[in-house]
Amino acid sequence: MGGQSAPPPSIEPAIELKAISKSFGPVKANQNVDLKVLPGTIHGIIGENGAGKSTLMSILYGFYEADSGEILINGQKRKIHSSRDAISFGIGMVHQHFMLVETFTVLENVMLGAEGAPLLNKSSQSAREELLKLSKEYSLAVDPDAMTGDLPVGLQQRVEILKALYRGAEILILDEPTGVLTPQETDQLFKILDILRSRGVSIILITHKLQEIMAITDRVSVMRAGTMVSERETAETNKNELAELMVGRKVLLEVDKTDANPSEILLEAKNLSYSEDGVKKLDDVSLTLKAGEIVGIAGVSGNGQTELLAALSGICPLQTGSIKIGSVKIDSDNPKTPKEFRDLSVGHVPEDRHRMGMVTAFNAQESAIMGFHDDAAYNGKFLMDNKAVEQHCVRLMKDYDVRPEDPKLKSANFSGGNQQKLVLAREMDRHPKVLLVGQPTRGVDIGAIEYIHKNLIAMRDAGSAILVVSVELEEIMSLSDRILVMFEGRIVGEVDAKEADARQLGLLMGNAGAQTEAASSENNSNNIHSEEIPA
Numbered sequence: 019m020g021g022q023s024a025p026p027p028s029i030e031p032a033i034e035l036k037a038i039s040k041s042f043g044p045v046k047a048n049q050n051v052d053l054k055v056l057p058g059t060i061h062g063i064i065g066e067n068g069a070g071k072s073t074l075m076s077i078l079y080g081f082y083e084a085d086s087g088e089i090l091i092n093g094q095k096r097k098i099h100s101s102r103d104a105i106s107f108g109i110g111m112v113h114q115h116f117m118l119v120e121t122f123t124v125l126e127n128v129m130l131g132a133e134g135a136p137l138l139n140k141s142s143q144s145a146r147e148e149l150l151k152l153s154k155e156y157s158l159a160v161d162p163d164a165m166t167g168d169l170p171v172g173l174q175q176r177v178e179i180l181k182a183l184y185r186g187a188e189i190l191i192l193d194e195p196t197g198v199l200t201p202q203e204t205d206q207l208f209k210i211l212d213i214l215r216s217r218g219v220s221i222i223l224i225t226h227k228l229q230e231i232m233a234i235t236d237r238v239s240v241m242r243a244g245t246m247v248s249e250r251e252t253a254e255t256n257k258n259e260l261a262e263l264m265v266g267r268k269v270l271l272e273v274d275k276t277d278a279n280p281s282e283i284l285l286e287a288k289n290l291s292y293s294e295d296g297v298k299k300l301d302d303v304s305l306t307l308k309a310g311e312i313v314g315i316a317g318v319s320g321n322g323q324t325e326l327l328a329a330l331s332g333i334c335p336l337q338t339g340s341i342k343i344g345s346v347k348i349d350s351d352n353p354k355t356p357k358e359f360r361d362l363s364v365g366h367v368p369e370d371r372h373r374m375g376m377v378t379a380f381n382a383q384e385s386a387i388m389g390f391h392d393d394a395a396y397n398g399k400f401l402m403d404n405k406a407v408e409q410h411c412v413r414l415m416k417d418y419d420v421r422p423e424d425p426k427l428k429s430a431n432f433s434g435g436n437q438q439k440l441v442l443a444r445e446m447d448r449h450p451k452v453l454l455v456g457q458p459t460r461g462v463d464i465g466a467i468e469y470i471h472k473n474l475i476a477m478r479d480a481g482s483a484i485l486v487v488s489v490e491l492e493e494i495m496s497l498s499d500r501i502l503v504m505f506e507g508r509i510v511g512e513v514d515a516k517e518a519d520a521r522q523l524g525l526l527m528g529n530a531g532a533q534t535e536a537a538s539s540e541n542n543s544n545n546i547h548s549e550e551i552p553a
């Protein structure tokens with residue numbers, strides 16, 4: 019490892035990984051990786067997509083066994099063959115995709131699978147008492163009897179943390195925990211992590227967001243291409259240095275763009291309303307998208323953004339209102355399928371790449387043409403022209419830096435960020451007139467974010483109309499030319515991006531009723547989302 023100052027020898031690391039290696043076929047996901055995490059500290063791990071961070075944590079948590087190397091927990095050499103072993107050594111993991119049973123209560127989820135716990139029994143008084151005690155001790159307020167599926171994402175994550183603590187975790191691994199959180203939920207999570215640290219819990223935090231590393235960690239390790247390349251005291255580094263260590267070159271952390279030059283309207287939505295199970299998800303939404311502009315949708319997730327993207331791409335049928343694309347009018351009397359929307363040159367990058375962007379069981383080249391598989395270019399005489407599909411996929415992988423460059427690899431076996439790049443590549447490469455993008459850079463490393471933002475701006479400058487939905491206010495503010503704010507299915511405000519400031523957007527996002535929340539987060543020293551945003 020280059021340039022790091024070694025931890026004081028007197029302190030025994032809570033975790034020590036020595037020369038860990040792990041390969042998947044030809045892919046060396048981890049090569050001779052060393053890591054020391056001191057007790058009662060928050061240790062960040064950063065690295066490009068596919069650098070090997072999740073693999074390393076999966077080894078520590080017993081999902082994978084290393085090909086070679088050693089694991090020491092509190093100075094003791096340990097063999098971890100399963101997550102049960104990891105739990106018994108005091109390791110807990112909060113996964114990117116929660117492992118909770120949505121139809122169980124919080125208490126039932128916390129008890130589920132806990133080693134040595136009494137059989138699952140709703141009235142288990144001791145479990146309830148223990149849960150309440152943990153909630154109090156770590157300021158993790160949550161109703162034990164709430165149905166887990168009804169809780170907002172931030173609270174579900176809290177249940178995951180409680181579950182780990184209930185099982186006696188003293189070491190907590192969090193893999194990209196803020197990817198699905200609102201700025202306010204992120205602030206709350208960081209307060210919780212701070213409390214856990216002050217109580218002696220050791221935390222490993224994997225994140226792509228360098229402002230989070232700077233805000234909350236004590237030390238940070240940098241991985242590149244399966245190896246550990248650097249380690250720094252957080253107080254002695256900065257975002258630019260970390261970005262360069264990760265990517266191996268200087269990275270532009272701000273979006274570089276000229277003013278937009280919008281021209282004709284390419285898409286016009288009028289009075290869209292949509293209800294599901296009696297709940298209004300879209301409420302009289304009207305908007306226009308013009309050639310040569312990027313329109314950003316800001317809002318706390320769950321306020322109709324998903325349904326708006328679904329309506330504008332033909333995935334959810336129109337109930338009320340109409341959409342005009344060029345001269346074609348679409349409404350409930352004249353519906354169109356997603357394929358027909360695509361034929362009208364509407365591209366769509368869905369927010370949830372796993373459920374809607376790709377079929378994880380398909381290989382990369384199949385995912386790379388999903389939705390376009392009946393294009394003449396891929397059709398042989400009788401069957402699909404697999405050679406043509408493969409060549410197309412390889413070109414996309416080269417152009418969008420999808421790693422590994424293996425069109426035959428199962429989509430599920432790409433790292434999260436590389437899956438995202440593959441879906442973006444598929445949609446952007448066709449240069450649609452209208453591009454709808456949900457969470458363009460979720461789980462994507464900073465080098466790739468720079469690349470994706472540059473490409474979106476290039477598409478705009480070439481005359482596409484782009485609609486971006488993102489929970490990252492910073493992204494919305496720096497990428498958009500106009501910002502629309504959604505709240506409870508409605509568009510409650512429109513702001514010129516040049517004049518937007520985070521506080522004003524935050525107030526609109528919470529609508530008047532939640533002003534206190536926005537105001538209190540403004541006073542919060544961990545309010546990193548707005549702090550980073552240029553006014």
Ligand SMILES: Nc1ncnc2c1ncn2[C@@H]1O[C@H](COP(=O)(O)OP(=O)(O)OP(=O)(O)O)[C@@H](O)[C@H]1O
Nearest residue numbers: 042047067068069070071072073431432433434435
């Ligand atoms: N089960 C698997 N089979 C084959 N290859 C795999 C498997 N799991 C991971 N890989 C490969 O190992 C490498 C490291 O992946 P890993 O998920 O650890 O990266 P990461 O740093 O966590 O990336 P990201 O930031 O995108 O989540 C990648 O090239 C990935 O494609």
